[in-house]
Structures are given as C-alpha cells and as structure tokens.
Amino acid sequence: MFTFDYRDVSFAHKVGFSSSPKDEFDKHMHHFYELIYFVRGEVDFHVEGISSPVNPGDVVLIQPGQFHFAEVNRSREYERYVCKVPEEILSPYLRERMARLKPFFVHCESLLPILNDLDSYAEEFLESEEDMRALCCSRLTELFIRLCKEENANIEETKNSVAHDLVNYIETHLGEKLTLESLADAFHYSTSYIATSFRREMHVSIISYVRGKKIMAAHAMILHGVKPSDAATMMGFSDYSTFFRSYQKMLGVSPSAGRKASQGPGGGEE
DSSP: OEEEEETTEEEEEEEEOOOSOSEEEEEEOOSEEEEEEEEESOEEEEETTEEEEEOTTOEEEEOTTOOEEEEEOTTSOEEEEEEEEEGGGSOHHHHHHHTTOOSEEOOOGGGHHHHHHHHHHHHHSTTOHHHHHHHHHHHHHHHHHHHTTSOOOSOOOEEOHHHHHHHHHHHHTTTSOOOHHHHHHHHTOOHHHHHHHHHHHHSSOHHHHHHHHHHHHHHHHHHTTOOHHHHHHHTTOSOHHHHHHHHHHHHSSOHHHHHHHHHOTTOOOO
C-alpha cells in the first residue's frame, strides 16, 4: 500500500484497519476530481444528497465542488484506490463529458488493470517524481475516458429528498444571497425544518454548505482568470475580507495565490 502525492496529482492504494464501530469521515468538498475504486470493506457513500452502498468493483466519482463523505464499518478492512487530479489536466471535452456523469458506478473491474499499472509504477519510478506524475496523468486520463463509457446502471442509490432538492436549488442560485430564511421561503418550510432536515441528511449545516459551494465556485472562476474581488462579488459576498478568510481557511492559500497559480509562471497583478 502506498501514496504518491506530488504537486497537483495524488494516487493512493489504501487499506484501513480499525476496530471502532461504523463511523463517518472526510466530510468535505474540494476543487479537484476524486475517483475511488472500492476493493473491499463495508462503506456507504454520500455525494450531494445522493447515498449508495458500494461493493467490490464499484467506483465513486466526485466532481470538483461536490460535498461528500463516507460511512465506514471500521471493524472490517477498507481497501480502495483513491485518485485525485485537478481539472486542468483533463481536456475541456473530457471535462464536459464527465460533468454529465452520476457519482456511482457498479462492476467497474475493467478499470482495475490501469490501477494495477499505477501500483507497479510506484515501485519502478518512485525516485523520479516528474516521471511518476507524467505517467499518472496519462493513465488517469485514460481511466476517466473509460469511465465515461461505463453505465450508471442498477445502482442502489437513495436521494435524500429534502437535501437533494435544496442542493439542486443552491447550485442554480449560487450567485444570490442565500440565507436560511430565503431557502425556507423558497420551499415554503419553516427555518427550523430546513435546518434540521438538511443537517440530518447531509451531516453539515446548510449555511456551512452554502458558503463552501460559493468558495468552490469562486475558486473555479479565479482559476479561469477572474479577479478574486470580482469572483467574490459574483458569488454574493458583499465583504471581501469575509470571502478572503473563508477562501484561505478552505483552500489553504489566499485568493491571489490561486489566481497566480492559474496564470502559470510569473503570475499577474492583483
């Protein structure tokens, strides 16, 4: 079992050993693609208000900006491959195809040879991180292309109705000022019902979720050349200092650092 983590690419083959009862972990969202190939264990995944148990050979695909977490029976070994790549590595055409995919895939054993190759690369090329990264990018691109040909069929998924409806509404109104009161009015529910139902189903407060989605959307804009202050305004932040603190807390860098990264060597003016 190993982890390769260099620059903006991560590939890991992991096994978890724990005797604690079934528990949740990794409740978060991020700005890169994450693919999890399930080998063994007992896990329920939750992605943007959709839940499903996963079985050996199944794949979970998490798009940039999607909130997700897993509930794991830690009394059993949890073995999985975890691949993380930024949007910039994939072509616009492939990203457009992937945007239409659902999060859960069954019987994806045909992808295992690619993951096994990455296993072998870890031993053969580990001394050269640049070589390893180039090989990872190549094989992971192939993996995503092949995933686009797989069928999201016969999946035992559950849509958590209230949370799923709220998630869809928030996604299409991200640029607006979204408060607990405005969301309750939009769905004709009480604020307490909205807050309690969302937290029960998503395991996070609705306000934290909204702020995270806004930061992820702003980050995507910044990566495509939008000024941080403009991205903050477009996402409904009236106070740039609040946006700055939230962005830095969530992504670990300042908005201007994110912008410089998007412009490559030399950066640019704020």
